[in-house]
Amino acid sequence: MANDVNTPGGKGVQVFAPATVANLVCGFDVLGMALQQPQDVMTVRLREEPGIVIQHADGYQLPVEPEKNVAGASLLALMDEWKEKVGFEVFIDKRIKPGSGLGSSAASSAGAVVAANHLLGNPFSKEDLVRFAMNGEKVASGVKHADNIAPCIYGGITLIRSIFPLDIVQLTAPPLYVTVVHPQIEVRTSDARQILRKEVQLKAAIKQWGNIAGLVAGFMKNDYGLIGRSLEDVIIEPVRSILIPGFDDVKKKSKDAGALGGGISGSGPSIFMLSKEEYVAKGVEEVMIDVYTRLGIEFKTYVTMINYSGAKVVDVQ
Incomplete structure (x- = not known):
């Protein structure tokens, strides 16, 4: 894994991150559902040097400073627990419009940590990834909620029984x-x-x-x-x-x-x-x-x- 980080032209992955419907009417902050469409497309690459570089392929004028960007904040949380020096380049093609109510910030947050985890050899669990990506939601809304993040990472319909400690339940459902x-x-x-x-x-x-x-x-x-x-x-x-x-x-x-x-x-x-x-x-x-x-x-x-x-x-x- 360390070799990949320090090699020029480090490997990269493309990730599709789905839109989500949070709350599902009565389940404020505890229920969420992932959708097949629309989806953000993100490309994340390992860098030779530590740090995060963010680029956008859209006209939404979102921040590129890692601590002010939802994907960047999520990656910073992941990097803090990874301990080893690592860097990422993030290219975001945002197809879920910010402010739409369809989990735009969650898609960027979740997509970034799913991609990074893959590049590092999948050392983190899905629950870990939700925990990291919640930092992106805090940047977006001021609150670490997981009702969009959890279905975006787990897929399907999820119940957030608890935030602290994090307790996520995957629900089955009939075709809808x-x-x-x-x-x-x-x-x-x-x-x-x-x-x-x-x-x-x-x-x-x-x-x-x-x-x-x-x-x-x-x-x-x-x-x-x-x-x-x-x-x-x-x-x-x-x-x-x-x-x-x-x-x-x-x-x-x-x-x-x-x-x-x-x-x-x-x-x-x-x-x-x-x-x-x-x-x-x-x-x-x-x-x-x-x-x-x-x-x-x-x-x-x-x-x-x-x-x-x-x-x-x-x-x-």
């Missing part, structure tokens, strides 16, 4: 189609957190706990009806939805079109809906297109499925 609309407005995660109530009523908390338990049980029992009934948020969504034009219209009409349910993806502005059949998911996409066309807001839609592999090394150079 995911329809996403991303209105081309920005909702910053840090801003979306600031408007949340600091305290909730006990009766609301009890209802929320029931929905989280029902959703997890629905996934594991392959019970589409239970999944649909449990996709209800009585704490976060009523506050955050006011930041997203057309939200109530999209949600109601999507369910009328046959969707099981859905809600805000992460902190928004993207909205996701789950469907049992592909034709329903495509019908939901038409609903979303109609709502935002009438509102005159630019948007992008995806009809996709759950990504069970997570961030994946696809090419070794």
Whole structure:
């Protein structure tokens, strides 16, 4: 491993890092799901000298200083535990728009540490990688949350039972189609957190706990009806939805079109809906297109499925 680091033109890998849907309506900060589309593409190479060099292939004007960049902060955490001197070059082709609510910062954070771990011979576990990548989320939002990071690294649907200590549970689920609309407005995660109530009523908390338990049980029992009934948020969504034009219209009409349910993806502005059949998911996409066309807001839609592999090394150079 040390030879690779010190050899000119050190080896590199290309990684696809998927978008993620955090919260899954009722599971604020504890549930997350990886998507097949969209995905960031990252190339990470070992450097001859210690340190991190970051380049971007997009026009988002994201920082290149490692401590200010989510991928850089994640790699710094990994390097701190690696102990040996090592350096990385990171080239990011960001296809998940920052501020979309689709785990853009998580994709960069997770993709960077998955690539680095591969280059070093996979000395770290997936749980370790989540721990490192959470440092990127802290740069992005000020909070070390893992509801995007965990599914991005593990794939599928994950439950974060605890952050400190980290306790991640992978959940099984029946086949599900995911329809996403991303209105081309920005909702910053840090801003979306600031408007949340600091305290909730006990009766609301009890209802929320029931929905989280029902959703997890629905996934594991392959019970589409239970999944649909449990996709209800009585704490976060009523506050955050006011930041997203057309939200109530999209949600109601999507369910009328046959969707099981859905809600805000992460902190928004993207909205996701789950469907049992592909034709329903495509019908939901038409609903979303109609709502935002009438509102005159630019948007992008995806009809996709759950990504069970997570961030994946696809090419070794």
